[in-house]
Structure formats: C-alpha cells, structure tokens
Amino acid sequence: MLAFCAIAATAATHQSMDTRSRDLEDARALPSVSQARVSVLGFGAVVADYYWLQAMHLVGAMHGDVDQHEPLIASLIELVTGLDPWVDHPYRFAAVWLNDGPENVRRVNRLLERGISYHPLDWRNRHYLGFNHFFHLGDDERAADVLETAIGLEKAPYYLAPLVAKLRAGSGSLDAAEALLVGLVNTTPDEYAKARYLKSLDEIETERRARFLDEARVEYWKRNGHDLARVADLLSNPAPVLRQLPPAHPHFPGFGWLLDAETDQITSSFYGSRYRLFNHARDSQRLQRWRQRENHTDQEPG
Numbered sequence: 597m598l599a600f601c602a603i604a605a606t607a608a609t610h611q612s613m614d615t616r617s618r619d620l621e622d623a624r625a626l627p628s629v630s631q632a633r634v635s636v637l638g639f640g641a642v643v644a645d646y647y648w649l650q651a652m653h654l655v656g657a658m659h660g661d662v663d664q665h666e667p668l669i670a671s672l673i674e675l676v677t678g679l680d681p682w683v684d685h686p687y688r689f690a691a692v693w694l695n696d697g698p699e700n701v702r703r704v705n706r707l708l709e710r711g712i713s714y715h716p717l718d719w720r721n722r723h724y725l726g727f728n729h730f731f732h733l734g735d736d737e738r739a740a741d742v743l744e745t746a747i748g749l750e751k752a753p754y755y756l757a758p759l760v761a762k763l764r765a766g767s768g769s770l771d772a773a774e775a776l777l778v779g780l781v782n783t784t785p786d787e788y789a790k791a792r793y794l795k796s797l798d799e800i801e802t803e804r805r806a807r808f809l810d811e812a813r814v815e816y817w818k819r820n821g822h823d824l825a826r827v828a829d830l831l832s833n834p835a836p837v838l839r840q841l842p843p844a845h846p847h848f849p850g851f852g853w854l855l856d857a858e859t860d861q862i863t864s865s866f867y868g869s870r871y872r873l874f875n876h877a878r879d880s881q882r883l884q885r886w887r888q889r890e891n892h893t894d895q896e897p898g
Contacts, residue, residue: 670704690704816837
C-alpha cells in the first residue's frame with residue numbers, strides 16, 4: 597500500500613508536466629533527487645522504475661529526435677539513478693541521448709562516473725565516458741585515462757589497449773573515433789542510437805576516401821606543375837594519377853567529388869563539407885563557448 601501511494605504521488609507530479617514544451621519548465625516541474633528520496637517512503641527503486649519508463653517513453657515517442665527534450669530526459673535519469681543507483685542501463689541510456697552540446701555531455705559524464713562507482717567491474721560505462729571525453733569534449737588525455745582503466749575488465753574489447761596508445765600519442769583522430777563508434781554499435785541495444793553511430797561511421801569512411809584523394813591531388817601537382825581544376829582531372833591523360841575515383845558515399849550511389857568553392861577542399865557532394873570531429877557547427881560553437889566560460893571562471897578572483 598505504501599509503495600502504491602509513493603507511485604501515485606510521483607504520477608501526480610509527472611501529470612502536471614507539459615511534455616510538449618521546448619523549454620526547461622519540463623525539467624523544473626520534477627522534484628529534485630533529495631525531495632524525491634524523502635517522498636518515496638523507502639520505495640526508491642519502485643519509483644525509480646516509474647521515472648525510467650517515462651524517459652524511455654519520451655525517447656520512443658520522439659523516434660530518437662530528442663534534442664528539445666534533453667533537459668527533461670537528463671532530470672529523469674538523474675532521478676532514476678539517484679533513487680536507485682544500482683541500476684545499470686539508464687547510465688548508458690543517458691550517454692546515448694544526452695549529447696547535444698558540452699553542458700549535457702558534462703552532465704552525462706557525472707552520471708557515468710556514478711555508474712562506474714556502483715559497477716566498477718563493468719567496462720561499458722568507462723567506454724561511454726571515454727568516448728564523451730574524446731568525441732564530444734576533445735580531451736584525448738582524459739579519454740585515455742578513462743579507457744585505460746577498462747583494459748582487462750571482463751568482456752572488455754581487445755582494441756582498448758591500442759586505442760589508448762593512439763590517444764596517448766595524440767594521433768587518435770579517425771582511427772580512434774572509428775574504434776569507439778564500432779564499439780558503441782556493437783554494444784548498444786537501441787536501434788535509433790545504433791543508426792546515429794552508423795551514420796558517423798559512414799562520414800569517417802567518406803573522410804578516409806577524401807584524404808586519399810588529397811594525396812592523389814599532391815601527386816597530380818607534382819606531375820603536371822599545377823593544381824586540379826576539378827576532381828575528375830585525377831583521371832585525365834596523359835598522366836592519370838588514378839584509374840577511378842572512390843565512391844563519394846559508402847552506400848548511396850549517384851554522388852560525386854567536388855572542389856569546395858570556399859575551402860578549395862575535395863568534398864563529397866553527399867555531405868557538402870569535410871568530416872570534423874565535431875560534426876555539427878552548433879556543437880563546435882557550444883564547445884568553444886563552454887571553454888571560454890570556463891576560462892573566464894578560472895580567471896575570476898576567489
């Protein structure tokens with residue numbers, strides 16, 4: 597009966613929320629973790645399950661397009677893990693869906709660190725944490741520190757040790773990104789999340805091909821004494837550098853290679869720009885603003 601009352605009280609709180617809202621009012625309508633602990637009458641794990649179902653329902657209803665709801669999802673997962681820190685998948689669920697900007701990534705990293713403290717022998721939370729530091733925050737050193745602690749744990753993938761070595765050497769780039777993404781594809785149970793990672797792998801493969809063409813472009817200059825006028829010149833006689841151009845996308849035919857009018861880089865017409873670690877301009881801009889704010893805070897007098 598007490599458990600029913602606790603769930604009923606939680607449900608009443610959730611029903612007052614307008615999940616269609618795009619602002620932070622959704623998250624603010626939720627109780628804090630400390631408030632929830634007092635109100636659940638000792639049935640924290642039961643109520644945590646309720647919030648967990650709400651988070652999964654929200655992602656499912658949005659078909660994975662959850663950027664506008666990330667503050668709400670973050671608050672729900674913080675309630676889930678605060679009320680029942682021994683849960684497992686919610687920590688990685690947060691890592692999959694809360695990555696729209698460095699602020700959310702930092703929030704997820706705190707959740708993952710909590711998950712590691714409660715599941716110290718599980719390599720997966722460390723894998724996601726290392727991925728966040730490398731892929732979203734651009735911190736190779738911290739990523740290597742985290743991933744190194746996963747080496748040797750049960751079922752940890754064999755590639756972690758060489759990956760850490762690459763990160764330590766500062767040469768991770770495409771190889772490190774690919775290794776981490778392949779690991780996430782192989783371990784995530786969520787099909788929407790897997791699709792996200794596979795799209796990123798396609799971009800990485802396209803970038804590899806673009807870099808191959810960059811090398812061919814250098815050779816073309818050496819042979820002919822001038823630069824390309826178009827990418828197809830790599831195939832032209834009398835001294836063709838290549839016999840054929842690689843496809844401009846790993847799966848979709850009908851696209852080609854262009855010389856970008858602004859950057860003069862060889863670019864796939866499918867993507868329209870070269871691959872960068874921070875694929876979306878908004879993420880790169882947010883990372884820059886976050887670093888500026890952090891530097892400003894560090895410089896403020898105590």
